[in-house]
Amino acid sequence: MDEKVGIGIIGCGNISGAYLKAMASFPVLDIRGIADLNDDLATARAAEFNVTARDIAALFADPDIEVIVNLTVPKAHVTVALQALDAGKHTYSEKPLGINFAEGKRLAEAAKAKSLRIGAAPDTFLGGSHQTARELIDQGVIGQPVGGTATFMCPGHERWHPNPDFYYEVGGGPMLDMGPYYITDLVNLFGPVSQVAGFAITPRTERTITSEPRNGQRIPVQVPTHVAGVMAFANGAVVQIGMSFDVAGHRHVPLEVYGTEGTLIVPDPNNFGGEVELLRKGGAFEVQETTQPYADGNYRSIGVADLAHAIRSNRPHRANGSLALHVLEVMEAFQTASDTGRTITITTATERPDALSSSLIDGRLAR
Numbered sequence: 001m002d003e004k005v006g007i008g009i010i011g012c013g014n015i016s017g018a019y020l021k022a023m024a025s026f027p028v029l030d031i032r033g034i035a036d037l038n039d040d041l042a043t044a045r046a047a048e049f050n051v052t053a054r055d056i057a058a059l060f061a062d063p064d065i066e067v068i069v070n071l072t073v074p075k076a077h078v079t080v081a082l083q084a085l086d087a088g089k090h091t092y093s094e095k096p097l098g099i100n101f102a103e104g105k106r107l108a109e110a111a112k113a114k115s116l117r118i119g120a121a122p123d124t125f126l127g128g129s130h131q132t133a134r135e136l137i138d139q140g141v142i143g144q145p146v147g148g149t150a151t152f153m154c155p156g157h158e159r160w161h162p163n164p165d166f167y168y169e170v171g172g173g174p175m176l177d178m179g180p181y182y183i184t185d186l187v188n189l190f191g192p193v194s195q196v197a198g199f200a201i202t203p204r205t206e207r208t209i210t211s212e213p214r215n216g217q218r219i220p221v222q223v224p225t226h227v228a229g230v231m232a233f234a235n236g237a238v239v240q241i242g243m244s245f246d247v248a249g250h251r252h253v254p255l256e257v258y259g260t261e262g263t264l265i266v267p268d269p270n271n272f273g274g275e276v277e278l279l280r281k282g283g284a285f286e287v288q289e290t291t292q293p294y295a296d297g298n299y300r301s302i303g304v305a306d307l308a309h310a311i312r313s314n315r316p317h318r319a320n321g322s323l324a325l326h327v328l329e330v331m332e333a334f335q336t337a338s339d340t341g342r343t344i345t346i347t348t349a350t351e352r353p354d355a356l357s358s359s360l361i362d363g364r365l366a367r
């Protein structure tokens with residue numbers, strides 16, 4: 001069988017450019033076509049990246065395509081992923097896996113029934129800085145994990161995204177939009193979450209777009225835009241999380257991780273690189289050498305490349321459906337906790353994906 005894995009991309013909007021650019025650095029990926037509901041968008045992206053624009057149906061029907069990469073908006077993720085499974089394809093979706101836990105479970109069950117793989121973004125936890133942080137924790141430098149903080153707070157994406165509506169529709173909001181980066185990275189560092197508590201509020205029911213070309217248009221808000229919560233991890237650590245589209249500015253770092261012997265500052269989990277800082281008890285923060293590759297650029301699609309290698313070598317892939325479903329359940333649990341005034345027990349079990357270094361040859365992703 002060919003070493004390369006045939007890829008079809010559905011969804012040619014904002015993020016597709018980052019994928020198409022990064023995919024060129026992973027020889028295992030053979031892009032056989034890209035498609036969008038909007039044909040003009042697909043045609044323009046195809047010309048930009050020297051790939052072929054095709055009909056959505058043609059991608060599903062192509063026997064040389066093994067994986068459908070789903071870069072559509074959140075509310076279409078599960079629909080498109082189920083269509084891909086029905087067509088006999090593995091599928092990898094942008095985050096979140098689905099807009100609620102129930103549809104995520106449906107997707108996971110469908111994949112299991114068909115013995116096909118599902119994967120999902122984010123794959124930034126495979127970045128060199130996050131893998132370095134994990135290596136430090138695994139070496140025991142912070143001692144016994146105790147807790148941490150995870151913070152993403154901004155004034156809202158209507159400042160820059162040309163079509164920000166989906167961020168405020170069901171399936172959007174800061175938790176489902178940005179939570180996947182933070183919670184996935186924390187699972188990479190600490191393992192699975194066991195319980196969730198939290199509050200979710202909607203300070204404004206309407207927002208005004210200030211980006212072009214729709215500057216001045218008002219859009220409705222269907223979801224909470226400020227979430228404050230706590231996650232208890234199965235390893236015993238307790239982490240505070242704040243996700244907001246309602247904060248004008250703040251001074252928190254994205255991720256801090258505490259242990260009995262030290263504190264780690266983990267860089268922005270929306271990026272692959274950044275400085276990892278370690279404070280050993282009694283000392284001061286020191287920048288750590290990044291010991292892992294993929295810290296020096298935007299490798300968005302490395303999760304797809306890892307999936308492709310995993311298919312060929314018959315091993316588990318890292319940005320996998322079990323991890324994404326667990327993260328989706330955790331994210332939804334903040335809302336349930338807020339609605340019910342209770343602490344929510346997480347039902348899905350997942351394992352930390354293997355450290356990336358176990359699949360690296362000459363420092364790069366291989367079998």
Ligand SMILES: NC(=O)c1ccc[n+]([C@@H]2O[C@H](COP(=O)([O-])OP(=O)(O)OC[C@H]3O[C@@H](n4cnc5c(N)ncnc54)[C@H](O)[C@@H]3O)[C@@H](O)[C@H]2O)c1
Nearest residue numbers: 011012013014015016036037038071072073074076094095
């Ligand atoms: N924009 C970013 O910076 C960014 C970063 C990381 C992740 N993401 C994620 O990527 C996904 C896409 O975001 P985006 O910013 O590219 O959105 P976008 O609105 O710019 O593009 C989405 C595209 O999907 C197409 N589409 C929607 N439903 C479809 C369907 N059923 N079949 C085929 N095409 C369909 C739309 O026509 C549109 O072109 C979202 O899940 C988002 O959370 C976006």
